Amino acid sequence: NAGVTQTPKFQVLKTGQSMTLQCAQDMNHNSMYWYRQDPGMGLRLIYYSASEGTTDKGEVPNGYNVSRLNKREFSLRLESAAPSQTSVYFCASSDLTGGGDEQYFGPGTRLTVT
């Protein structure tokens, strides 16, 4: 099993450009998440999807949109990138049968917006 995969690994955008970060999991998990990691701030939840067909905002959703394409895939879109969105983005998934299930993380996408 590949676990959680993310593409691309690195990306440089100019302010105002758009892009989509892709995430897929092969563990048949119900729930998927997008976090951003900034130095000294830990990870902050952007959006999550409790199950196929549902998405909800997390702590820092502004400037982002998501799509739960199917049970495996959960994409994150930046419509008009801003320098404040320079960050490392992590996708995660969990089975969430009872709330106490751990999340499994992808390797991350390092995004720089100039």
Place this chain on the structure above:
Amino acid sequence: AQSVAQPEDQVNVAEGNPLTVKCTYSVSGNPYLFWYVQYPNRGLQFLLKYITGDNLVKGSYGFEAEFNKSQTSFHLKKPSALVSDSALYFCAVRGRSGGGADGLTFGKGTHLIIQP
């Protein structure tokens, strides 16, 4: 709102000595608590979790953590540190309300440095 505090940005320990990485939390009701480790340029790896039951939880790579409800703490411990334990460690919490499908709330992370 739930929150996690990791009061130390960095912890330095000599190889072979015991280590402790501190974590306190705030959440309504009983928590789910987690520890993750991140090596440079990698994603987060799950170490251990507390759901219910025994307050001492054992996890991967010889790590353990003690849940203390009265002090709202979940400190990570290891009896004998290895140089390979050097990494960034995150404590995380999820409350038990709202169906549990929402994400984790993470602390800011603690750099653990094990000196040979």
